[in-house]
């Protein structure tokens with residue numbers, strides 16, 4: 372049974388997918404016979420099978436550094452510009468999800484395979500007992516109760532179970548803080564038109580998750596194929612305070628104030644019109660101290676959210692779907708719900724991963740003081756995800772769903788985000804100091820050495836001039852980092868280039884895995 376407070380289709384942000392998100396979608400599609408999941412995992416298959424579901428081409432991650440009152444300086448290959456390709460060509464590319472369409476599609480698919488879906492539900496209670504869960508609430512003014520074997524809280528920041536179970540917040544132990552001002556816009560100009568003559572990168576700059584780093588934080592700009600652009604500024608506490616002191620009255624004024632401070636952004640958004648009112652949220656982070664217990668589990672977005680930086684949300688969420696599905700598969704037949712060990716493992720994994728995402732992102736915010744620091748810190752993220760994707764595609768294993776996200780549990784990558792954050796803070800003094808050229812070079816060199824044992828993508832290479840394509844030659848050359856011989860890697864390469872059959876991760880329970888049932892009772896049925 373699937374319960375929703377609102378109705379679909381509905382507007383939502385959190386739109387940019389990544390290679391690891393799409394790998395999870397493929398796994399879910401193949402393992403559970405969900406063709407749509409498999410087909411939505413690349414831009415090419417999406418267009419072929421679901422052209423009516425709106426999406427945007429995302430070839431990689433594009434970053435620019437802007438300075439107040441100065442147009443973006445096109446200094447050729449010396450520009451403050453970083454492009455990291457995530458796919459070798461358009462058809463295998465990731466996508467931005469127009470969430471109103473995509474979420475509606477998934478709900479319709481769920482209904483089509485027999486899920487009992489109810490919307491406009493207001494949940495008011497959850498009573499978790501040893502053998503069942505009773506959930507109560509109202510729907511269109513009528514009270515109801517239901518009993519289920521298990522409850523998964525996917526309420527995002529809505530915090531349903533957090534309230535019901537009085538789970539304390541863990542936000543104080545985390546580092547990242549940001550406010551957001553955002554909307555969807557029509558008429559945003561392409562950066563290639565606003566800043567003509569930039570050297571060609573590994574893909575067209577604009578068909579990516581575009582990041583504009585500014586003094587107050589950064590802006591994401593995600594272009595859908597029909598030209599609509601999702602854009603939002605994340606403001607650090609220091610950045611927000613500086614703006615407040617000059618007095619922005621409402622979200623639209625705050626937006627204008629930020630745009631006008633940066634001339635290239637002002638050109639890009641000169642003709643842009645918001646499609647929904649520009650909105651402001653003073654704090655986007657949340658974090659709880661528990662993610663699972665007997666007969667309940669939370670999706671990552673209900674448990675914690677760090678930041679849109681590095682687009683970790685969808686990938687982490689889908690990884691959790693894989694994990695919970697495996698936990699249901701291995702449940703004892705007499706119980707039909709994940710056993711306590713699986714739930715403890717899930718809880719432990721999410722806690723460690725939320726901390727890791729927080730440290731990687733907090734380091735990146737610290738590094739925004741200077742673009743050289745930022746470009747170096749970003750390599751940490753790209754090394755972790757490219758290594759994870761290549762190893763999981765080349766040598767697929769069912770247990771990969773439990774691999775730690777962003778290097779958690781990896782003896783090389785695991786400790787790095789904490790160490791980079793410490794080193795960056797030494798340079799910035801936690802107040803945005805840019806450090807000396809020597810300190811910045813030293814940090815970049817240290818990152819390059821630190822990621823070397825997992826650097827299968829040729830990252831942190833000065834000769835690249837901050838333009839990183841997907842480079843299969845480097846991957847082949849570095850086969851030993853993946854524990855493979857050159858021949859083994861060459862054999863597996865089609866799985867990476869989209870030229871071979873998808874890696875088959877099969878299960879004897881594939882397709883006919885029985886879902887736990889939810890039994891309705893009470894005076895008013897839904």
Ligand SMILES: Cc1cc2nc3c(=O)[nH]c(=O)nc-3n(C[C@H](O)[C@H](O)[C@H](O)COP(=O)(O)OP(=O)(O)OC[C@H]3O[C@@H](n4cnc5c(N)ncnc54)[C@H](O)[C@@H]3O)c2cc1C
Nearest residue numbers: 375376384385386387526527529531672679682683684685
């Ligand atoms: C500013 C911002 C930018 C982001 N950008 C990215 C990005 O670029 N890439 C990325 O991968 N991730 C991004 N994310 C994260 C992404 O939004 C989440 O990972 C994703 O939305 C999680 O999906 P979900 O279905 O678990 O939760 P949500 O999308 O939050 O959905 C929660 C659902 O629960 C419903 N609900 C809430 N309370 C109740 C209740 N009491 N009863 C019933 N229903 C309820 C809501 O109506 C909603 O439909 C971003 C997040 C934010 C905040």
